Amino acid sequence: xxDTPGKLMPALYGGIIMGVISGIPFLNFVxxxxxxxxxxxxxxxxxxxxxxxxxxxxxxxxxxxLQLGALAGVFGAIxxxxxxxxxxxxxxxxxxxxxxxxxxxxxxxxxxLKRMPPEALEKMQEGMRNQAISPFALIIxxxxxxxxxxxxxxxxxxxxxxxxxxxxxPNPMP
Amino acid sequence: xxxxxxxxxxxALGAGLWCALILxxxxxxxxxxxxxxxxxxxxxxxxxxxxxxxRSFLVAGHPLAVCVRCSSVYFGFxxxxxxFPLLRKLPLLRAEGLVLLGCACAPMALDVALSCAGLxxxxxxxxxxxxxxxxxxxxxxxxxxxVEGIHQLFLIRHHHPIQ
Numbered sequence: 001x002x003d004t005p006g007k008l009m010p011a012l013y014g015g016i017i018m019g020v021i022s023g024i025p026f027l028n029f030v031x032x033x034x035x036x037x038x039x040x041x042x043x044x045x046x047x048x049x050x051x052x053x054x055x056x057x058x059x060x061x062x063x064x065x066l067q068l069g070a071l072a073g074v075f076g077a078i079x080x081x082x083x084x085x086x087x088x089x090x091x092x093x094x095x096x097x098x099x100x101x102x103x104x105x106x107x108x109x110x111x112x113l114k115r116m117p118p119e120a121l122e123k124m125q126e127g128m129r130n131q132a133i134s135p136f137a138l139i140i141x142x143x144x145x146x147x148x149x150x151x152x153x154x155x156x157x158x159x160x161x162x163x164x165x166x167x168x169x170p171n172p173m174p
Numbered sequence: 175x176x177x178x179x180x181x182x183x184x185x186a187l188g189a190g191l192w193c194a195l196i197l198x199x200x201x202x203x204x205x206x207x208x209x210x211x212x213x214x215x216x217x218x219x220x221x222x223x224x225x226x227x228x229r230s231f232l233v234a235g236h237p238l239a240v241c242v243r244c245s246s247v248y249f250g251f252x253x254x255x256x257x258f259p260l261l262r263k264l265p266l267l268r269a270e271g272l273v274l275l276g277c278a279c280a281p282m283a284l285d286v287a288l289s290c291a292g293l294x295x296x297x298x299x300x301x302x303x304x305x306x307x308x309x310x311x312x313x314x315x316x317x318x319x320x321v322e323g324i325h326q327l328f329l330i331r332h333h334h335p336i337q
Contacts, residue, residue, distance in 0.1 A: 022221075032224045033286070034247060062323035140218055154319045158271035 005052035011068050014045025015075020018145060022076065023083025035148040041076045042069030042152025043159070050160040059162045062154070069153020073146030080145065081138050177328060178321045182258070185317055189252040195219075196245055200236035215239050229298060242298045243282075243305040250309020258313050267314045278311035 018041025022028050030037040045068040050060055195215055202212035216225065216239055223240040230237035231245060238245045261267055267274070282304040289296040 028221075029224075031221060034244065035222055061326050062319050063326035066320070066323040066327065134217070136214070136217060137221070140221060144221060151316065154316060154323070155275065157319065157323075158275060158315065 005049065005054075005057070007049060007064070007068055007071060010048035010052065011045045011071035012075050013048045014041045014043075014068065014072030014149070015077075016079050017041045017044050018072060018076025018149060019079020019081075019083055022080035022141070022145070023087070025087060035144065038073065038076060038145050038148040039152030039155065041145075042072050042149035043156040044152075045069060045072035045149075046153055046156025046160055060157060060160060062157050062161075065153040065157030066150055067153070069150040069156065070146045071149075072153070073149025074142070076149060077141035077145040080141050084138070177325045181321045181324045182255075182317060185313070185320060186252075186255050189248070189255050193248055193252045196239045196248060197233065199239035200233040203236040204234045212236075229301070241301075243301040246302040246305030247309040247312075250306035251312050252309075254310040254313035255317065257310075258317055262314065262318075267311075271315045271319060274311055274315045278308045278315065282308045 018038050020027070021030055021037030021040065028037065030040075046060070046065050049064060049068055053060060196219070199212050199215040199219075202208040202215070219225065219239040223244045225237065225239070226241060227237050229241045229243075231242055232238075240248070269277075285296050285300055285304045288294050
């Protein structure tokens with residue numbers, strides 16, 4: 001009997017990617033593009049799972065994508081919270097300012113800063129100054145990350161599925 | 175059990191609730207008593223969107239909970255979801271998921287890339303159009319995938335539990 005590889009480790013790797021993107025100040029602006037960072041974590045979880053699949057294993061299925069994406073979202077929320085707390089309590093404002101300074105420098109060298117509307121720049125600087133963490137914001141991660149991780153998992157399945165996918169259910173719609 | 179029907183209903187209700195929240199924020203903000211609820215909704219969507227005033231649709235003088243591009247994506251997704259049972263048999267919309275995904279993403283990705291590269295200045299109308307296009311097509315990728323995934327999940331759950 002062929003056993004599929006475990007889903008926990010690929011989901012954890014995807015969750016770590018998701019959490020790092022969401023938890024590091026300024027890098028988390030990637031999520032302003034329809035939660036791209038969160039979806040990328042779900043997508044990568046499917047990639048890591050697919051990498052572990054052997055030729056003799058059953059092919060990747062859509063349900064694998066859903067499970068991996070949602071699970072990566074849960075891990076991503078936990079990793080994101082841990083990183084946010086580390087940045088907030090252990091390293092304080094200095095780390096956030098240093099990261100912010102680096103990203104600002106990168107934006108400046110790429111010419112993005114000049115094209116950025118003053119309102120956006122102000123919002124970024126406000127984010128750098130305002131270091132408060134609300135429990136509400138941390139809880140939101142547990143709703144948003146599994147939801148968008150799941151979408152990333154479905155996209156990952158669409159990309160990584162083999163050509164010989166199992167047949168679809170006979171009546172796919174109402 | 176009709177997994178397809180249940181999955182579709184959950185997706186449609188979820189999209190409806192999501193859009194209702196986006197629309198409710200500016201409407202609630204107009205009332206002094208309900209303004210804290212509006213603040214809560216704005217806070218909920220803050221990790222998802224930059225919420226810049228100049229890049230948001232205004233309702234009753236207040237911005238929607240997300241920007242022009244995001245709200246177009248979400249409202250487009252809702253419209254696409256509602257239209258899904260009527261349009262799903264169109265040959266164009268029955269293409270491979272990856273092809274549809276590419277078609278959905280291409281205009282928005284091009285708009286963002288060209289704008290970031292400084293080759294042209296995008297407008298709110300362009301953000302809305304490319305976002306809505308993406309949102310309208312996404313249900314035709316997501317719903318069949320979700321239906322198939324849920325079907326497989328219930329079919330094989332006893333044989334292949336999460337390890």
